[in-house]
Amino acid sequence: MTTENQDITRLEFFPISFFAMVMGMSGLTIGWEKAQSLLHLDLGINPWLVGATSSLFAALATIYGTKLVLHRQAVLKELRHPIKLNFFPTISISLLLLAIAFLDLIPTASRALWFTGASLHLLFTLYVVSVWIHHEHFQVHHMNPAWFIPAVGNVLVPVAGVPLGYPEVSWFFFSVGMLFWFMLMTIILYRVLFHHPIEERLLPTLFILIAPPAVGFIAYMRLVGELDGFAQLLYFSGLFLTLLLFTQAGRFLRLRFFLSWWAYSFPLAAFSIASMMMFERTGGDLYRYLGIGLLTMLTGIVMLLLTATALAVRERRVCLPNH
Amino acid sequence: MSEPNTALTPRATLAAGFLILMFFAGLLLVYLVGPSTPPASLGPSASDSSPAVTDEATGAVASAAAEADPPGKPGPELSAPAAGHLLAVTQQRLAALEEELEEWRRQQAAALETERQRVDAELARLAHAHRQQLEAAKEAGAGAMFAQLGRDYAALQARFTPDGILVSLAESDLEFARGRDTLVSERPASLMKLAEFLVVHPDLQVLLRGHTDSLGGETANLVLSEQRALAVKRLLVDLGVAEDRIRAEGMGETDPIADNRREQGRERNRRVEIYLTEG
Numbered sequence: 063m064t065t066e067n068q069d070i071t072r073l074e075f076f077p078i079s080f081f082a083m084v085m086g087m088s089g090l091t092i093g094w095e096k097a098q099s100l101l102h103l104d105l106g107i108n109p110w111l112v113g114a115t116s117s118l119f120a121a122l123a124t125i126y127g128t129k130l131v132l133h134r135q136a137v138l139k140e141l142r143h144p145i146k147l148n149f150f151p152t153i154s155i156s157l158l159l160l161a162i163a164f165l166d167l168i169p170t171a172s173r174a175l176w177f178t179g180a181s182l183h184l185l186f187t188l189y190v191v192s193v194w195i196h197h198e199h200f201q202v203h204h205m206n207p208a209w210f211i212p213a214v215g216n217v218l219v220p221v222a223g224v225p226l227g228y229p230e231v232s233w234f235f236f237s238v239g240m241l242f243w244f245m246l247m248t249i250i251l252y253r254v255l256f257h258h259p260i261e262e263r264l265l266p267t268l269f270i271l272i273a274p275p276a277v278g279f280i281a282y283m284r285l286v287g288e289l290d291g292f293a294q295l296l297y298f299s300g301l302f303l304t305l306l307l308f309t310q311a312g313r314f315l316r317l318r319f320f321l322s323w324w325a326y327s328f329p330l331a332a333f334s335i336a337s338m339m340m341f342e343r344t345g346g347d348l349y350r351y352l353g354i355g356l357l358t359m360l361t362g363i364v365m366l367l368l369t370a371t372a373l374a375v376r377e378r379r380v381c382l383p384n385h
Numbered sequence: 386m387s388e389p390n391t392a393l394t395p396r397a398t399l400a401a402g403f404l405i406l407m408f409f410a411g412l413l414l415v416y417l418v419g420p421s422t423p424p425a426s427l428g429p430s431a432s433d434s435s436p437a438v439t440d441e442a443t444g445a446v447a448s449a450a451a452e453a454d455p456p457g458k459p460g461p462e463l464s465a466p467a468a469g470h471l472l473a474v475t476q477q478r479l480a481a482l483e484e485e486l487e488e489w490r491r492q493q494a495a496a497l498e499t500e501r502q503r504v505d506a507e508l509a510r511l512a513h514a515h516r517q518q519l520e521a522a523k524e525a526g527a528g529a530m531f532a533q534l535g536r537d538y539a540a541l542q543a544r545f546t547p548d549g550i551l552v553s554l555a556e557s558d559l560e561f562a563r564g565r566d567t568l569v570s571e572r573p574a575s576l577m578k579l580a581e582f583l584v585v586h587p588d589l590q591v592l593l594r595g596h597t598d599s600l601g602g603e604t605a606n607l608v609l610s611e612q613r614a615l616a617v618k619r620l621l622v623d624l625g626v627a628e629d630r631i632r633a634e635g636m637g638e639t640d641p642i643a644d645n646r647r648e649q650g651r652e653r654n655r656r657v658e659i660y661l662t663e664g
Contacts, residue, residue: 101418229600285645315397351415358411361403 072378073125074133078140078178080122082324083371088159089117089331090364093357095163096338100350112163119156126153144197147190148208154183155215160370161222167225176222180235182204187238205253206260207267208322213242214273220281230287236281243274266314269307272329274334275300289343297340300333319370327367330360504543507550515586549592549662552579553642556655559617564601566612568620576617579659580624591626592660593617593633596640598651603637611635617657 093112098105130137140146157179164172190212216239220232250271254260260268279296286293307314317323337353340346544551558575560568583589593612595617614633622628643650 089395101415103393255410315401316394351412354415355408355411358414359404359408362407366403 067169073129075138076125076129077321078126078146078152079321079324081119082149082321082328083367084115084119084122084156084322085152085159086327086331086364086367087111087118088156088163089164089328089335090360091115093152093331093334093338093360095166096335097354097357100341101354106166112167116160119160119247123153127280140288142193144204145206145208147193148211148277151183151186151190151212151215154179154186155211155218158215158218158222159180162218163238165222165225172222173226176219176226178359179218180223180231183212183219183235187212195304202253202257203241205249207250207270208245208325209246209250210267210270210274213239213246214270214277215239216242217274217277217281220284221277224284232281232285235287236278239274239281240278243278247271247274262317265317265321267325268310269326269329272300272303272307272333275303276329276332279336280332281340283343289340300336304330310337319374321371321374323367323370327360327364330356330363334360346368398414418423434568487603500544511586521613543661549660552661554617554659555653557652559613559657561613561616561655564609566609567617568616572624573620576620577624580621580626583626583630584624585622587627587630588663589630589661590663591621591631591661593631594658594660595633595635595643596654596656597638598654599641599645600651601639607635607637609635613657617659 091108094105095108096110097103098108141150156173161172164175206361216235218239219235220229221287223229223232223235277298279293279300282293282296283289314326334353334356337349337356341349341353454582528662544553554575558573560573585590593614595614597606597610598605601609611634614635618628618631618633621631638645638654641650641654642656643653644652645654
């Protein structure tokens with residue numbers, strides 16, 4: 063962004079969904095951390111990926127913080143918007159993901175990030191759910207997969223929480239996440255089956271359906287440590303949803319670029335990591351191929367998304383009213 | 386912004402092709418790195434082995450692979466003879482590892498046997514000393530009973546530690562209800578034996594140490610472990626052991642003897658240790 067007068071008004075429309083980028087980037091980072099240890103390779107990319115992701119988060123946080131100071135009304139409007147509201151927890155999710163990425167590198171930083179992320183996420187979840195309950199303006203077509211975002215963050219807490227030594231807190235968040243997963247899955251299927259189609263701009267968020275079972279699997283493995291029936295149920299639900307969405311690839315490829323495209327990235331990373339964990343537990347070579355294949359594909363997706371985002375920013379197609 | 390929404394644009398096709406290519410690049414990467422599948426060979430039971438052991442095994446296989454790399458061929462592709470060689474070396478390494486494992490098992494068994502003999506010898510010595518005492522009191526019958534107790538004592542799997550003779554009783558031996566300090570049975574067999582033994586040995590002091598697993602709050606666990614040690618003490622007192630001979634303390638979750646992340650480990654950690662010291 064350059065320093066023109068226009069930019070001040072653009073800042074007003076700087077969308078909260080930008081934080082979905084951090085989710086995608088940290089998913090990629092954690093995925094590659096895992097893959098390298100799995101394949102006994104050291105590509106030397108960890109510091110770069112972690113650095114890039116953290117800087118991106120810092121940059122977005124600064125910009126959005128400035129928006130909060132200069133355009134408080136705009137932020138409040140987003141907080142009251144039935145769809146954009148659900149993107150606010152991407153901030154706390156980003157913190158939780160960074161906590162996972164930093165877990166082996168700088169444990170103290172990881173702990174601080176986890177604490178902030180988890181508490182912030184609890185607040186966001188409570189806020190979002192209370193808005194859901196005390197709504198006056200929700201129609202069934204407002205229901206869209208972005209509603210899963212607050213739920214996913216809860217499931218994410220144990221992934222760093224258990225290694226950091228907070229099993230009970232982790233179980234709390236895990237339970238909340240699972241509770242909302244079952245509920246929202248039912249609602250979203252109802253809406254997709256019986257009402258008019260989801261807005262094109264939000265179609266990519268269907269990918270987030272993969273996230274609760276995939277992240278849930280990773281979290282559950284941390285909590286319980288054994289590949290029991292429930293763990294397999296989570297993993298294979300994730301696998302089914304992944305297959306389902308890949309059969310829809312044609313539809314997705316026809317879409318124009320929106321920031322919500324970043325929603326493709328994180329759930330794929332989660333499922334790729336889940337597959338790698340499956341390989342570690344069962345030794346089935348198929349999981350390893352699937353995990354790494356998805357990870358390299360995700361790398362491709364992130365490259366495309368970064369390019370598309372950069373182009374969109376340059377051509378001034380984001381940060382507009384109504385986006 | 387101008388792309389039509391109905392048909393696949395060339396750009397979209399390109400993107401799809403690129404992504405499919407990336408996917409196969411990943412498959413190729415895995416294929417080239419080769420089968421580094423230590424957890425696979427161990428199967429589902431691998432979950433019982435500690436990660437450190439697995440890592441070590443992986444390292445061994447990896448180094449075997451490194452050794453197997455013929456010096457003139459640095460590329461990742463292995464020719465057929467090289468692959469054969471690698472297989473042979475890996476198999477050799479595997480055999481060596483298995484042998485090591487077997488050797489380790491034998492050593493463990495031997496160590497266990499030595500330990501058992503030491504316990505027996507110690508018990509025999511105690512028995513002898515005591516029998517002399519008893520003989521002085523002309524109670525040959527009690528001596529026979531003591532020999533029986535000595536065998537029971539060995540059956541309790543006592544160990545010698547710097548803190549005294551240690552008998553570790555698991556939660557299930559003691560029949561504590563989960564998370565409670567009350568005993569289900571009024572007279573657990575394990576404690577009856579111990580009490581009888583202590584009555585015959587008035588010179589032995591008893592230290593009871595309660596331990597818990599890591600589930601639950603630290604303070605709650607500390608209290609629970611102490612309560613359990615005290616419950617065992619009350620029972621021993623009820624069974625006729627003088628109160629001033631028994632000290633009870635709780636260690637909480639601070640001293641695990643097994644991995645708290647597994648149920649079996651947690652079960653082993655929930656225990657009351659009984660240390661017997663002379664004087």
